[in-house]
Amino acid sequence: MNSKTPLTSLKLQTQLLRKQLGKQGIDNADPVLSRMEAQLNMVTRLVGELLDLSKIQAGTLEYAQETVNLDDVLQEVVEIVQQMQTTHTIVVHRAASPPLLVGDKDRLEQMLLNLISNAIKYSPGANTIEVDIKTSEEAVTLSVHDQGIGIPQEQREKIFERFYRAVAPHQRAFPGLGMGLYIVAEIVKYHGGSITMESEMGKGSTFQVTLPLKRT
Structure with a gap:
């Protein structure tokens, strides 16, 4: 299983929650959800870098031509x-x-x-x-x-x-x-x-x- 899957799921659920609250006219949660998305993006990037690092060390980082x-x-x-x-x-x-x-x-x-x-x-x-x-x-x-x-x-x-x-x-x-x-x-x-x-x-x-x- 891709180790990014839980983070991707969290990001999608956060976006869905924002849409649902918006439809209900609840806008005061938007700043909090924005900060949540920003933190999730940061964690996703760190996970990606760790995966790339392990591939670099193993000599398995793939490149397209x-x-x-x-x-x-x-x-x-x-x-x-x-x-x-x-x-x-x-x-x-x-x-x-x-x-x-x-x-x-x-x-x-x-x-x-x-x-x-x-x-x-x-x-x-x-x-x-x-x-x-x-x-x-x-x-x-x-x-x-x-x-x-x-x-x-x-x-x-x-x-x-x-x-x-x-x-x-x-x-x-x-x-x-x-x-x-x-x-x-x-x-x-x-x-x-x-x-x-x-x-x-x-x-x-x-x-x-x-x-x-x-x-x-």
């Missing part, structure tokens, strides 16, 4: 995130030509979702996330920039390690288990790409992913 337009994938991810997040606006600078890759659309979507969600989480005092896509003859470069808390110099080489979260001693803890960037790095590695990060304390961070384009 198809032609993917990274611009289209980014648009889908941005729409999803903007529906869930009202605190930040995602500003996208698209590529001049369609960035076509050979790879797994769902995994590339997961990569983008993790990077953008991470940028939002670590920039609570800002309201904008910038995403740039640029293409050359051989590769596409994707940059996700936030105006957040930044990452200390001594922690920057560790952020792609499993279960590592870069938080300075004086900063408050952020939710999560530190698996997102590790999984992102594995997805990038599988697609033959590279990922780097630049950061300045108090001014934000930029994650840059470079992936090879489809050969024509």
Whole structure:
């Protein structure tokens, strides 16, 4: 049995309860149900990351092989995130030509979702996330920039390690288990790409992913 099934059932029951209460004119429960759905989404994501982590360690994480337009994938991810997040606006600078890759659309979507969600989480005092896509003859470069808390110099080489979260001693803890960037790095590695990060304390961070384009 899929271990996500109980969570999926809970989410469906929460949505059904919201509809039923709405039909009865009971609207004061809506904020509570919204928080419940948000927490369920968080738990679902953590379960998914744990499953992916176990597959990565076992060498059984599966990837599809198809032609993917990274611009289209980014648009889908941005729409999803903007529906869930009202605190930040995602500003996208698209590529001049369609960035076509050979790879797994769902995994590339997961990569983008993790990077953008991470940028939002670590920039609570800002309201904008910038995403740039640029293409050359051989590769596409994707940059996700936030105006957040930044990452200390001594922690920057560790952020792609499993279960590592870069938080300075004086900063408050952020939710999560530190698996997102590790999984992102594995997805990038599988697609033959590279990922780097630049950061300045108090001014934000930029994650840059470079992936090879489809050969024509």
